[in-house]
Amino acid sequence: QEPEERRTAVPGVATGLAVTGAGGDVLFVEASLADPETGGAGLQLTGQLGDVMKESAQIALSFLRSHGAELELPVTDLRERGVHLHVPAGAVPKDGPSAGVTMTTALASLLSGRKVRPDVAMTGEVSLTGRVLPIGGVKQKLLAADRAGITTVLIPSRNEPDLDDVPAEVLERLTVHPVADVRQVLELALEPAVSLTKDQPVRAA
Amino acid sequence: QEPEERRTAVPGVATGLAVTGAGGDVLFVEASLADPETGGAGLQLTGQLGDVMKESAQIALSFLRSHGAELELPVTDLRERGVHLHVPAGAVPKDGPSAGVTMTTALASLLSGRKVRPDVAMTGEVSLTGRVLPIGGVKQKLLAADRAGITTVLIPSRNEPDLDDVPAEVLERLTVHPVADVRQVLELALEPAVSLTKDQPVRAA
Amino acid sequence: QEPEERRTAVPGVATGLAVTGAGGDVLFVEASLADPETGGAGLQLTGQLGDVMKESAQIALSFLRSHGAELELPVTDLRERGVHLHVPAGAVPKDGPSAGVTMTTALASLLSGRKVRPDVAMTGEVSLTGRVLPIGGVKQKLLAADRAGITTVLIPSRNEPDLDDVPAEVLERLTVHPVADVRQVLELALEPAVSLTKDQPVRAA
Amino acid sequence: QEPEERRTAVPGVATGLAVTGAGGDVLFVEASLADPETGGAGLQLTGQLGDVMKESAQIALSFLRSHGAELELPVTDLRERGVHLHVPAGAVPKDGPSAGVTMTTALASLLSGRKVRPDVAMTGEVSLTGRVLPIGGVKQKLLAADRAGITTVLIPSRNEPDLDDVPAEVLERLTVHPVADVRQVLELALEPAVSLTKDQPVRAA
Amino acid sequence: QEPEERRTAVPGVATGLAVTGAGGDVLFVEASLADPETGGAGLQLTGQLGDVMKESAQIALSFLRSHGAELELPVTDLRERGVHLHVPAGAVPKDGPSAGVTMTTALASLLSGRKVRPDVAMTGEVSLTGRVLPIGGVKQKLLAADRAGITTVLIPSRNEPDLDDVPAEVLERLTVHPVADVRQVLELALEPAVSLTKDQPVRAA
Amino acid sequence: QEPEERRTAVPGVATGLAVTGAGGDVLFVEASLADPETGGAGLQLTGQLGDVMKESAQIALSFLRSHGAELELPVTDLRERGVHLHVPAGAVPKDGPSAGVTMTTALASLLSGRKVRPDVAMTGEVSLTGRVLPIGGVKQKLLAADRAGITTVLIPSRNEPDLDDVPAEVLERLTVHPVADVRQVLELALEPAVSLTKDQPVRAA
């Protein structure tokens, strides 16, 4: 198993795709919820995120605050447990709206206790209603996903025409799902809930 | 049905009109209310909004805080549910006072559970008493509304003279309502309340 | 009845006078109090106000917090109802201390439920004890008031000498009241309290 | 009676002395305490005060918070009543530490309900222990006090040597008290407490 | 015993490694928890820390807020006791993510009451899930550790290739542990818990 | 008795040493605790302190919040009484970490009600564990202390070598105590506690 896959070995980590100066790259969004006994509260954002990316995190959180109950997520956790979203590497500045789906997925994974599938990466702006809006750099992002051993990529429906620019052999290795709503992203990216047994307690932390 | 119309398929989304570097454009204001169980509170604004546009949002909220009960809106929701207003696209800076009516409408739609009519777009500054004040760019905004398949446009009464500059064939396709008070905007733009039945619960979220 | 007069058709709106790049102008200060059920609190200021004008609003509010009870205003409203002062137009930057009397009057009007007389405009800095201090631009402000159909203007006593510069025919049309204390402003500018009847409930909102 | 004297006709106003571009000048420090029913809290500072002058206000307040009870001031008022210090004129920037004694006196006057003597002006930095520290501009300040009809001036003891530069005829008209502690300032500047009778309630507001 | 070792003579101090203009250097991260009786709360950061290093501290704290209970740390202390992290020397600006493991260790040491081993120094970025990410300056840092009398150094696993650049004689004197998770760091760096006796109470403060 | 000595005539004032453009100088750190009835809370810093010096104050406070109980100080006072640290003169900018011991001493003096010895001055950075770290300007500081009539100076142990640069006749007049821990500073600098009698109540305020 590759190191990248191990990053998503716990609930709360989702694999995103970014465009950097040197082409595309895989990035990880990590979410944590403070133990309620620690008195943590509010939303903390780290990873040298720019203004637009910080707003994406607020949108992801508000989407779950208003629609999480419909999705059967334990949203009361958001009241008394501090939420922290971090995007390593800590010293690299990052910006843009395209991690919206990844942030929403990391948070939903943490709340549900369902891990994100290690073979899935995703990119897309999210609106407050859950709509997935188009982003840039589809070609570089798919090349990066392919290089990183990812086999399934979720992109905004409105970016489907950009697939024409992606080399056929890359597209062959990848399963690309165009999505219009972040609820589709959650269905495709989250692993099934683990059934609890006495011997294997599952904790979302 | 066009994609733009689908944006207003849920309560809390209203269609506005903006002037951009490349003429006019349709924009959407999205509102959400946090589930009270999540502990959300206060007003969150995203979409790279400038100072003037942020103030428009505060005015829209204060108008509903002080006049919402008259309009039979469930204003107690504003006490314990965090309000979030977002204007996609997330990375595009936006400013100016002319989204005041659109922000007020998105919030009133969300509170009332009444969807905004998909064929209606609107532009106008709102004052704290609900007065609709004149804005710029009427011609470009009406052209953009027409291009986007909008059939009804609400403009400030004091902008009526600007209709002279709009091509006759565009005006023929559009129904233009000059309005002097945001209460008129709400009457014209919101769909009738859905009557609740056991099988179709309606939730404002 | 002129549109300008209609601006003061509800309690909470007072007519001020400003000096702009193009002479003098009438401006309106609008005040609102949030419905206590909405959980609003604190002081919100909008209208692209500069530092000095924001301080004027804080002085107006503190004057009413400390002297409002003497004036028989229901000051307990200030505890649990968010106060918002707005000065349209939303996109025009404004600054200076001379709206102090207008801000105090708009707030007192709202608290008392007494409308501001539509034929009255006013200008003057207010100190924390209610003293009315002199301002600039008396000539341009009176010309603007006259153009706008205003018939009564309140100016600081210490600005009386500036009336020499105002054309005689303008002064003939205007009743000018020099005032030394904001309590005089309130007496001259607020309409008498409406007596409540079962059929005409009056709400300060 | 001169207008300047009337400024101190209510408790909470003290006469200070400043150096301006055009020599010295008299300034007034005004203090107010919010009616506890209005929910006001904290310390508000207005008058375009610079960093150093804002710190002087914090020092004045902390001195009374820690030593006010010794001075038999009703310091519990500071807990639930918002304190506001204002220095007119509102649009004129002011800075420097020399209004420390004046700010302390205005606040102590308000708390005690004892008016400040109208013939007294003062200048001096205050330390957190109440020590009065030396300031600049003694000559210009005394000339300004004399011009304004002030007859008693309080200066820091360590500024006594600066009196050599003040014209003899000015010193003849003025009673100058060098002071080393702000408690001396309060003794010299505050009028005796008014004895309360049923017909003349005194309110510190 | 060397002075550097004495720095870790109390729980709450961990030895890190930094790259400075003049090669590498040892630095100390100090943590304190306020006595709950003092009302301290929140996270305080001092030592002229840059943005990235402040975020490292927030990540360290969030890691312990969400995973501390698993590690059998008394995390309820984090609710009512103010946390302070300081990195002397106070006047020297510091930045970068590589003190993440050191900050986590200092905090865990303080919470557990277990001292950090004086012969151990460490470097590594920490992610929100506890993953140890690679850092720069391995060679300079190991030379500095060696000069300071340190005998055991913890580095990120992904930095193992950088050991090739470290002189063999330095590596001979040092035991280098590559680590992939901050939980390994805590196991290697913290001394065993002291058993409490009546005569030697141990306090984590 | 010299004026400088009188500065420390009340608990809460400690004598420090600074390097200025014109050599060394004596400075005073003043601490106050708000009367709990006044509702004061938090930490207030004045005296135009730079970033590093503000951090020193936070370190001093955190040291006492975490170690004050060991030192038998009434640390519960820190919960409900606002702490204010001021360094006159109010208009002179000050920075650097070397007032750390002086700030800690002023606060400990205030809490304990024990005055600081008037013949003692001190300089040294303090770490969060109470360690005294080296500072600059030993020579200028000792010359200034000597000029000011100080007879005992506390310096960091690691600054002992700098004593070589101090003129022998100055060292003869001064007793210099090198210290490694701020607890030594408190022992050397604080006067014994006054025994309370009915006639002479002692108040730390």
Ligand SMILES: [Ca+2]
């Ligand atoms: Ca940006």
Ligand SMILES: [Ca+2]
């Ligand atoms: Ca494929």
Ligand SMILES: [Ca+2]
């Ligand atoms: Ca702007």
Ligand SMILES: [Ca+2]
């Ligand atoms: Ca038409």
Ligand SMILES: [Ca+2]
């Ligand atoms: Ca300004």
Ligand SMILES: [Ca+2]
């Ligand atoms: Ca007239």
Ligand SMILES: [Ca+2]
């Ligand atoms: Ca300044």
Ligand SMILES: [Ca+2]
């Ligand atoms: Ca005299």
Ligand SMILES: [Ca+2]
């Ligand atoms: Ca930075």
Ligand SMILES: [Ca+2]
């Ligand atoms: Ca080795």
Ligand SMILES: [Ca+2]
């Ligand atoms: Ca600095």
Ligand SMILES: [Ca+2]
């Ligand atoms: Ca000696």
